[in-house]
Amino acid sequence: MPFRDISEEKLPEKIRIVGGKQLKGEVHISGAKNAVLKLMAAALLCKGETKIYNVPELSDVVIMLNVIEQLGVKTSYDRQEKSIIINATDITNVTASYDLVSRMRASFIVLGALVGRCKEAVVALPGGCAIGERKVDFHIKGLEALGTSIKIENGYVHAKVRKLKGCDIYLDIPSVGATENIMLAAVLAEGSTRIQNAAQEPEIIDLANFLNAMGADIIGAGTSEIVINGVKIENLKPIEYTTIPDRIEAGTYMSAFIATRGKGIIRNIFPNHLTFFNSKLTKMGADIKLIDPTSIEVSCKKRLEAVNIITQPYPGFPTDLQSMAMALATVADGVSIITESLYENRFMQVPELRKMGADIHQERNHALVKGVKCLTGANLKASDLRAGASLVVAALMAEGTSTIDNIYHINRGYELIEHKFKMLGADIVKYNDDENDIINQNKGNYSESQL
Ligand code: EPU
DSSP states (O other): OOOOOOTTOOOOOEEEEEOOOOOEEEEEOOBOHHHHHHHHHHGGGSSSEEEEESOOOOHHHHHHHHHHHHTTOEEEEETTTTEEEEEOSOOOOOEEOHHHHTTOGGGGGHHHHHHHHHSEEEEEOOOOBTTBOOOOHHHHHHHHHTTOEEEEETTEEEEEOSSOBOOEEEOSSOOHHHHHHHHHHHTTSBSEEEEETOOOOHHHHHHHHHHHHHTOEEEOBTBSEEEEEOOOGGGOOOOEEEOOBOHHHHHHHHHHHHHTTOEEEEESOOGGGGHHHHHHHHHHTOEEEEEETTEEEEEOOSOOBOOOEEBOSTTSBOGGGHHHHHHHHTTSBSEEEEEOOSOTTOOTTHHHHHHTTOEEEEETTEEEEEOOSOOBOOEEEOOSHHHHHHHHHHHHHSBSEEEEEOTHHHHTTOTTHHHHHHHTTOEEEEEETTTTEEETTTTOOOOGGGO
């Protein structure tokens, strides 16, 4: 697939939802955005054609393809098969430009892969985003510990190393991105690298599985200590690999079934990735049944009970589902206390939920949510991906019509969201104000222009 700039393309900007419809039916969960983006970077380590399956059609994936193509690497996307091919036989450029990295901070992950493969990288610093400062100091300290010399100039990280040498690295916070960047660089280092206080998210395990299938030697992914025994580039072979399902997308659909007191089956998930989330939903009164190893049935017949939640790194309650839990708490019986402990500014949904009648008192990273009987539709704005998705959940259960602006945030992480919710009986449509154009009324929006 050739490099394409998607910034100028006209996609629907808003969603309109008429709430109050009980959702019913089955939904198939897509591949995990936060896994596939890292697998794409990992493909840079190895010469030859790597094929990744279960790739969701999302704007973030497009940006990552663009970043990789900017490095001179050949890529192609097969929409039918939901696969991408990355042929990293030649990397002709080691610069990831600000233009792209600033559009998707996760693309900073190419730093570790380029340092590993090319011993050199120039990658734009992503900066903060709506949900917080989101520093990358642990990524940089980790690469420096491996022997990389790093200079920050004009907003770019300039990294250079003659020979990467394995070492022990202790992370002050179990950062997902830092764990991944260090893992990628350490695969081709000399000797062993031990990451202590490593992130344990399923996406880290997926990355380690992918790299090991390619010929890397990584032990302990999914625990707080990961050991990467360095191998030679000749040991790495291109592979075919299937991305894990998106646990956050699954949690969002679970929340929507529960919010509307509906009943539905969520297919293509790994239920054990959602253990903590499930236990909180069950405590609130939802009914969650395992129906086969990759499917669950979710229902809710009665009013939810209030619950207290503190977000934590995996396996704790996921920060990415905090806003979904808050949407549910707005109509639960009693007072819920929700504490966000990972990001400084991840309560962006609060003012929007208040417009719908929610009773939320926020102090710093704590929110006191006093359940009301029901929410009412309002004109809303998505400020970031997960805050935006929680507004969709809230709008689906609210009385009346809601509109949600800035849905490009939501498109970053939810494949075919309009289509999937429509199939479950929701009254939802994407549209643009200026064209007065209700897009894909009947067939769901699988926009050709997204890739
Ligand atoms: N942090 C630092 N210094 C660093 C790295 C992180 O201070 O060098 C701080 C961050 O500022 C943040 C905390 O540590 O406050 C956790 O950050 P982490 O590095 O773990 O997160 P990330 O790798 O930037 C990934 C996901 C996020 C998800 C978090 C936590 C991707 C592309 N993003 O971010 O997903 O919230 O892990 O699970 O994998 C999303 O999908 O909406 C999303 C934001």
